[in-house]
Amino acid sequence: MAIRHSHARCRGVTTDSPHGTLTHGSYPEYRATTVLTSYHAEQQARGVNAVESTGLWQKTLAVQESDPHAVARNRLRAVYLQAREFSRLLAGEISRDLPSYTVHDITHIDALWETADLIAGQLYELNPAEAFVFGCAALCHDLAMSHSAFPGGLPSRAGLKRWNDTVYMHFKHAYGRAPSAEEISGPPEEVKAKAAAELLRDLHAEQAARLPHEQFQDGDRDTQYYLISDPDFRNTYGELIGRIAASHWWNPSSLPLEFASIIGAPPAFPRDWVVDPLKIACLLRVADASHIDARRAPGFLRAIRPLDDQSRRHWIFQERLQRPWLDGDRLVYTSSQPFAPQDAAAWWLCVDTLRMVDDELRSVDTVLADNRRQRFAARSVAAVRDLDQLAKQIPVRDWYPIDARIRIGDAIDLVRKLGGDKLYGRNPTVVLRELVSNGVDAIRARRALDENNDWNESSYKLQVQLIEEEEFLWLYVRDNGIGMSPDVMSGALLDFGRSYWTSLEARQDFPGLISSGFTPIGKFGIGFFSVFMLGDYVCVKSRRFDQAARDTHILTFEHGLDGRPILQRARSLDALKYGGSEISVKISRKNCRKSASRPREHIRPMRVALPCPGRRSRGDRWER
Template sequence: MTNASDQVSYEQSPLWRRTLGEIPGDCWATQRAALRAAYQQFRAQVAPLANEIVLSMPMFTDHSIAHIDALWDTASIVCGDDYPLNPAEAFVLGGAFLMHDLGMGLCAYPGGVEQVIADPAYPGLLAIETERLQHLEPAADSAEVAAVAQKQALVELLRRRHAERAPQLLRTPFIGSDGSDNYLLPDLSLRLDYGSMIGEIAESHWWDVGRLHELDRVQGSRPDHPPAWTVDRLKIACILRLADAAHIDSRRAPSYVHAFRRPSGVAEDHWVFQERLTRPQLDDDRLVYTSTRRFAGAEAPAWWLAYETIQMIDGELRRVDALCADLKRHRFRARSVAGADAPDRLAGYLQTDRWRPIDARIRVTDVDKVVGNLGGEKLYGKRPDVALRELVANASDATLARSAREGTPPGTVTVILAEEGGSWWLTVADQGIGMLPDTMVSALTDFGFSRWRSADSLTEYPELSGFQPTGRFGIGFFSTFMIADQVSVRSLALEEAARDTHVLEFANGVSVRPLLRAAERTEWLRQPGTVVRARLRADPRSADGLFRTTSQRLTYTECLHAMVLPMCALARVHIDVQGPDDPVPVRLVNADDWVTISDSELFERVYQRPDDSYGHRLSLEVYRQRFVERAEKIRDERGEVIGRAMMTSMWEGTGGAGWWVGCESHIYVGGLQSDTLRETMGVFVGSPLTADRLRSFPNANPEQLTGWAESQAERVSRSSRMGSTQRQVIGNLARALGAVAPRLPCALSNGTALDEAGLRGWLTGRDCVLLVGGGFYVHYRPDDTPWFVSYGGGELLIPQDCLVVSLYSEWLYPEEILPRPKDERFPDPDPQGTKWNARGWWSDSGNFGSVGIVVRTIAEMWNVDLGELLDLMEPMHLDEDGDDRCPVPLVGGGAERIEMVRLQRPDRGSAQVTAAVGG
């Protein structure tokens, strides 16, 4: 194994010796010696800083002066013995070697950590890292997660910024202990002549090869140098990037250092493969890497990382060679890497130990099918409206991102439906940040890639670090192909000229490779943004069309308005719509206006459609009036409105209309319709629970939502227009959100609905209670008394000691937001048993909701410990041992058997109970 003491000195490398080394009989020996001395002084200044990079990045392989020195040797191999490089170019190359990674150390920042984390991109990287760690370790301590995330975000920021830091470092004076200014390149003359060039070339090693043409210029020689000592920036930049990429041998990962640092994860794999790689050899025009020992099966991840790294080097060599050939530059001797074309070929050089490297990575063969399943109907169902929602969501995100970046009010998203040449076209245009061509490809062709959550985007647009997009999963755009067979995307990025507009065309869904091209002049966008244009597969007004209707009661324009208005009711941007009959776009929604418009206007926006039937309109009018009376605003911790809603039931709107209306409030994610919450009407701002955003839940925390439910329950209890049915429904709903709702019914006797006070009165003097969970229908007579009807249609005579209450209360909070309450004092002793167990039932399902109120009240009224009361519960059920259900008489004769749970006060016998239920 090669250790630091065995490494070849940079002064022994062929490239150094023939450029800056001493050459017998050299007529330019003085000038060459001056450059040599200046480089050595430069190196002496940089070495301490380079050696401290490890303090910032202890898990990374070597970036010290040893790595920098080794680049001279690696460059010699890549270039070959006859590559033309003069001493001035060698000095600049050496300077680029010294500077290219120096920004990876905190020592390169005079302000230390504070200077680095002041970078606008830091908050975004911190958020990404925190989210990643929380996903890996959901139960981890939040303080520990925060500490690790801060370190990782700092490392990532240093890594991303290090290249662009190089030019600044050369210009930055470091203050000595005596107060004097010290520069990394002390020679003022050389710093003025070559400093900016060195910094630019050092930075370029982080660029894509395609950008290197920006360096295609040659600087003339200094007056004190021979005319031939010109400096070719492009040549030097190519040498730097190839030498740096190719230096992956054991000099970068010494075994003895590995033993001290003990890296983990991917960092460990880097060390494992690099510490056993030998110095590359040159075989004709190929670099050859070999290993000093075999890779065991447990080291397979390290071997595969080596393979991927060698493929990267091979790609760099090939692309640089093509660039040099195109620009008529001298080509390097090394142009590829042996074994990079296939794993089994590389295994001939990096040998494995009793395992065969077969590239068995997961692949997607039928992309069209996968996208159709996961980005189309299999994910969203037969919901063509979702495709429009996703297009508007993407447009809204881009528009809001521009607003956040520029600090300006949000712009407009425009939806256009038009018939052209016998086809229907849907267009969604935004005033967002737009996309560069590469971004268009990555964002719109990489299934599952979320542009807004990528570190690259947050580094490019650090102002978006706190931006919360609607789209988070990178799949929404593909829903467009549920309704369209041809899609084109035009986009113009911020700070680009109109002529830089590009078009990405999907001529036949995703089954054919899309075409990226420069826009024709007639297609140029005059301001930044994106326009998506889709040819609809079916007539919008058809069973399979966008509107999912064959009715012709509404025109295409009316259908479009009726779809977009409720869909975008809480839009965070302006929403304009233009149908076939609209001469110009019509403003439907102003950004965030839902907070300030009247209750009546908000209700009409969400619930009313122009094709509603007469009866439906009458019922909606009742609800609209109730909404104006009872709707409340829900605010978050910052005081911002996150909901405007009321509790109600489907029974409330039937008075005088005889028309049923499904009562559901709408939950909006990113201002767009997502999910519903039953037995309520209004709107909530929510967060998605699933990738398709068809399941979501209000953003209100449990205290806020429960407080709203409690307030609504109190309002309902005071309303003279609410019957027992409505009160009971709303009481159950309020308790399903954690409220107590003491003045709303929690149970029914055979004569009335009972709230908490009524329940206490009913229990007074009773020593036996039968809890009835169902098995029949409950209706109400005109005098508001309950009427019990069996499933067979007969009227039941519910016994006097019965309380009708659901034994299994509903819990509306999703488990990931607020798990259903459990009473851990009473765990189920036999969770696998088939018999009903009162303690297990109470722990899991009975301790909350209406039945929880009933059981606790009984325990209190009977002065019985809750645990003792649970032990008194006697199930009267149909089970494998027989039928213990109670016979309940029917009006007109006969009986129906109904399941119950019997509770008998400890000091009473069972004979009285038998009499109470009629036998």
């Protein structure tokens, strides 16, 4: 469970461990990040024993009596233990680079076997090859939350544009102004640290997919290391292990699409040692989400780590949680220590986290059932929706757990009030202003990204058109700007009051945009919703400028805010040739008569002064 971040100077991975099979007590000396090195080494040895004591291990990779497949089983076990040893060293770097995070070292990875064993249940079927893939994916899933997991360096893997965007955002947050080009290339250390920490968290799953094949070079020497040293196993299972490791960060609904096929056994293995990636990916994600207990947040580490308030809450509640147990098909979490009023925020964070675990278990159970896979024994978390009962399992002292957060009872009504005529009055100018502002932002964003475009200034166009029919008017606002993907059309566009331009999604979708100096003038969410002041039938057509015409999509509101919009791919005749967006609204003449002024009075030719490429704008000027 990842929390807040920090940063430290990057060092190379030290790999002075033996290449052979790891034996108990043979751990190499390693400069640990805690002050209790000998105690920490003892914990590592206990970790191997803890893994080997689980039913999951005993049924799959442990030595079996009269085993006809002993050679294959022993080879899987030896390669896993060697990979575990290298992963132990790499996982030890995480606490140095992200000291505010709860424990992500090898003890967390080892505990996933125990947690998976509890969740799957004693009767769950897993063969040795699947256990090997699960174990290696568990090794990789969080390893990239350290600079050492990026042999080429974090900025290199993230890409210079994305690195600059992240630095830009943290600089602006810290200093209240946009940084200069020199300040982006050489940011203050605290800004650099926060940018690096954010990218480690954002990219760790993506890098986890590469780790099984990632090569670690010993400086200028010819010595090369891989987490999975056996080239046959690395070639056979490496890519699959990486994808499963990365999948713990994906939406669970995507798992059946990504892991639709069962993988056959290699020639040297028994025929029935097939690998079902879907069930392994499901098991890894729920085991990772569910492992929250005192082992993740030792009190002494909390005392010596630099923690902000949010991080401290994570440490406090996890330190007080005991290992969960299974009651029927529900995980039960308990605490032996009550939460006093000063720890109320930590208790509520615990509630939110347990509800997240509950959501994961329920989602995975649905995925398994819908795809006709064997379901896990644990399918939910006990008492997470009943605060009185949960307070008995995780007690409070001298206060009452009343969930008194601010709620929005009628979100649609709020949108009408804050995004419509109850705020602005019946003035069509407001709608034009907001829609045109969004269009201008889209054009300016495209110009900032289109470095090699041979378009001149007159090539970027924004058009406002009013078409009259017998009973209706149609208002069109078109631009050939940056355009929207289907995800943005169905997500950020409809997220009332949220700014897409400064979001993580925008930085991922358009690297380099924020650090180019682009500053939006429109209100991406509220601005769009103002269109419903004019009519209920609204159509949004868009495609990204860097995609093909066939990627044009249409979002249609047939009944205003009261109905669900329909998203569909545009027909070839409706596709946008050059990218950008078109918003159209159907206006009844009855609404026109109610308006304080008529729409045509406000649809006049407009000229927009756009900043020249490469020049930072002091603001956009509008002229009629």
